[in-house]
Structures are given as structure tokens and as C-alpha cells.
Amino acid sequence: MQEPSVSRALVTPGEELGVEEEYLPGDNAYVDSGYVKSMVLGIAEWDRVNHVVNVKPLKLSLIRPGQIVYGKVYYFPSDKVAMVRIFAVQQQDGVRRIQAETGILYVTYASEERLGTIYDAVGLGDLIKARVLSSKPPYHISLRGPSLGVVETKCPQCRAVIVPSSTSGKITCPVCGFVFRRKAAPS
């Protein structure tokens, strides 16, 4: 019977995974004194074909570029920038709450179209779904994309809660009929 090309095992930080001559350190592995060692608690995967050893961490504790996050707009330092409190991350098995992190939304990333001010995309207190662009806090975020944008807002006139249903740039309040601009994400 042929031996599988990848073998796995649970490893702890600092555990030796192999020697430098045999394996290259992949994700979450490093070389120390000729030995490839694990950086994290996770599942080590020895790829015998490519001679790489990766460690898949059991806990991912930080927001990474490309991740979809949910946040609330809490402050406008200028009419080009919105500050967002990121409180949840989308994962394969659903949305997970995280400790609050700060996100920065710049006007050029607020929509696919050219906008004059950030107020044409988001309003104070809006719940938004965004993509992370940077790897360290404060995180730069983007609303560019068909599924990204405001997922819940309030009518600026009557304060009725509105969940946008289309991606058009205009939202009409179902209570008072007031029309205002947002980069909406369909629910």
C-alpha cells in the first residue's frame, strides 16, 4: 500500500517537526539550529511530496486581510473618512463576535463609484459589512463588492430602522418616504 503524501499530528509551540535538510518551514513553522519547529499549538501537516511542513493553528486570534467583518460606524474625523468599530468576523461556520477593533473606511474604498463625501456611502450608527485590507490595527476596510456595504441603517429624518434590500445607491424610507444615499448591501 502506498504511504499517504501528507501526515498530520497535534503539536505544541517549540516542538521539533523535522530537520532543515528534509523539510522547509511553511505556515507557523520556523527554523532554529537546523530544526524546523512549530510556532503555535496546532495540527502539523508534513507534505512529503513538496517537503514542506505547515502548522494549522487551532485558534485564529487576529483579523486577517481579505476577511469579511461586521462593524458600526461611530465617528467621522472628516468628510472623507469613517471610523468603524469592528465587532464580528465572518467565518466558515457563521459569524463570530470578537473583541472590538478599530476600522478605517476611506471614501475611495466606500463604493465602486466615485463619491464626493463619505456621507454618500455610510451614516453615523450604520451597521456595515466590509472586507479587511490591512494586516494590523487600526484595520483599513473596504465596501467595494456586490455583497458589501450597509446592512442596517436608520432614516435620517424619522429614525426608522431600515434593512436595505437592493444594491442601488439610494434608499427610500418606508415610513416617511425620505430618500437618502448609502452604499447598501442586500440582506
Add this chain to the structure above:
Amino acid sequence: MVKQSPIPLLTDGKRVDGRLPEEHRPVTMQVGVLPNANGSALVAYGNTVVLAAVYGPREPIPRYITVPDKAVVRVRYHMAPFSTDDRKNPAPTRREIEISKVVKQALEAVVFLEQYPKSTIDVFLEVLQADGSTRVTSITAASLALADAGIPMRDLVVGVSVGKINDTVIVDLNKLEDNYGDGDLPIAIAYRNNWVLLMQLDGVWKPSEVKRGLELAFKAAENIYRNMREALKGRYMAVVQQ
């Protein structure tokens, strides 16, 4: 005036609790005990019990502590008011501030700080029951909690205390030996790398005694390190099997 122990600390080669000089108290460990923390651990060296919780990497507050190219480790060692015989004032003491600092320095040596720029890793250590060797128990607990939080580390850190009664070097001091012994030598070891990350010394020691103390500490660390790995693997084996 020299402090006098109420009972002899060493009789016929046996210590007050019946242990041999090189014998460690039973060590128990539990990982992932606090659901809201990113990583947590409960470690007991005999009657000394420490709860460790790790939060982060997260955004530093206050922001001025931010370092642009690496994470900042913050450690708070604290003894609960009920942890000692007499009530301990919960306000941070000079001793607690010092221990927080030395534990922080020991942990900084093994954490890959450059992986998390502009972030902070907060470690909270609460001594729930104190019976000597609280700082080394805290180091073991902090290291386990950091590993449980998934923070990249070079090694697990093991804390072992060594002491002296007359001319006999002993391992893992209890409260009586801590208070009335002739010396105290807490050591933190990155076990796989053979690094000594913390070494403080109290009392008068001969070079040969320090050497013997280090030998005994490394020997004791082997067992504790094995316990730490088992605790981590035991907690997550079910996840891996899924």
C-alpha cells in the same frame, strides 16, 4: 534578627511536608477554563493555585503604548485577598509590580512579538491560593494560557523554584520553606531550548549550590513540561479527531 521556623524544615533528610529535597509537589493543569478569554489555564503546584487569562493580540488601549513594529506584552500578577492566611490588601504591592515585570520579561523572550505589530497581548495572573512558589507557578500558567490563545511562541516556559535549607538544596518551596529557608532561587526555563529566562536569587549561595540548584530545576522542569504538553494535547485532541 534571624527568622526562626516554628517547626524544623528538614528532619532526617525529609522536608516539613514529607518530601525529599529534590521532590516536586504534585502538579495539576487545566487549559481553556475561561470561555471569554482567548487563552486560559489553571495551574496548581501542590496548594499553590494560579489562574491565567490571555486576551489578545488586540488593539492597545491606551494607544500611546503602541509599538509600530511589534506587539506589547502586558502582565498583571495579582494575589487574591483570600489567597493568604491573613487577608491581603487587593491593591498592587511593590512585590506584585516587580513580579509582573519579571514574568513579562520572561514571556517576551519566547513570544514572536514581530508577528503582531501595533497590538497588545494582555496576560492576567490571579493567585487564588498561595503556598510558596507563586511566581514560578504563574509563569507556567501564563505560558500555557499563551499557547492556548494560539500565540506564536518559540517554546513553552516552565517555572521551577529552588531553595536552600542549611546546606541542602531543595526544589519547589512551600510557604514555610519560602518564609524561613536560607535561600530562594526562582527559575524560568524554556525547556526545549535550554534557555534560562528568569533567575532571581535571595540569600547566600555557594557557586556549587547554585549549580546544584540549576541541575535540580532542569530535572523538575522535564516533568512539568511533559504535564504542560499533555494538558494542551488533552484539551484539543477531540477537536483534532473530528
